[in-house]
Amino acid sequence: MIPDPDEQVLVDVRAPLREMIFPFLETIVITGVLWIVIGWFDAADAGRYGVGPLRLPPEWRNGFVYLWVMLVLWRFVLPLLRKRRRRMVVTDRRIIFRADGFRARPRTLAMSAVTWAEKERGLLAVYLQDSDLPVYYSGLPKIRKIARMINDPLI
Known part of the structure; x- marks a missing residue:
């Protein structure tokens, strides 16, 4: 994903952190519930809160x-x-995009093949000379800015 030394980088963006809101909230819930259970095991070992007769092995807490x-x-x-790992780099000669995942490989589009780019329903749509259908890129921040830089790289 490293551009050539003679290329000028116009845009370099990664996936926005707002996509991690629900995994973050899920982690808070998982932490709360499991540490309540772990605290219950600690209280049972100390013989408090009426759980003294229920003696569980310490391996359960560690589990x-x-x-x-x-x-x-x-x-x-x-x-x-x-x-x-999702990343888009727009240079004066090409568009380089790598999707989510550890095995994703970068895909490259030559700027000479691009006719127009715009924001469509939250996606970046890149229209190519040889195709009637655009190439869509999802999950990118600042889509309008990226489309503007693709359409007029002299800005």
């Missing part, structure tokens, strides 16, 4: 801590890393 770590990694950290 819930491990479960919490795995859920936070699975539901927050991995999606964060995956989404932050």
Whole structure:
């Protein structure tokens, strides 16, 4: 995704962090529920709150801590890393786009093949010379600015 040294970079954007709102809220709920359970195990070990007769092995508490770590990694950290890999670079000669995911490879469009770009229903639509249908890019911030820079790179 590194442009050539003689290319001028016009736009370089990554996926916006607003896409992580629901995974963040989900992580808060997971943390709250599991740490309430872990606190209940701690209270049971101390013999408080009427749970003294129910003695559970300490491995159960450690298992819930491990479960919490795995859920936070699975539901927050991995999606964060995956989404932050989405990137678009617009240079004076080409458009380079890499989608979400760890295995995504960059796709390149030559600026000479692009006729027009615009925002359509929250997506960036790039119209090409050889096609009647546009190429759509989703999940990008500042779509109007990107379309303006594609249409008139001299701005």
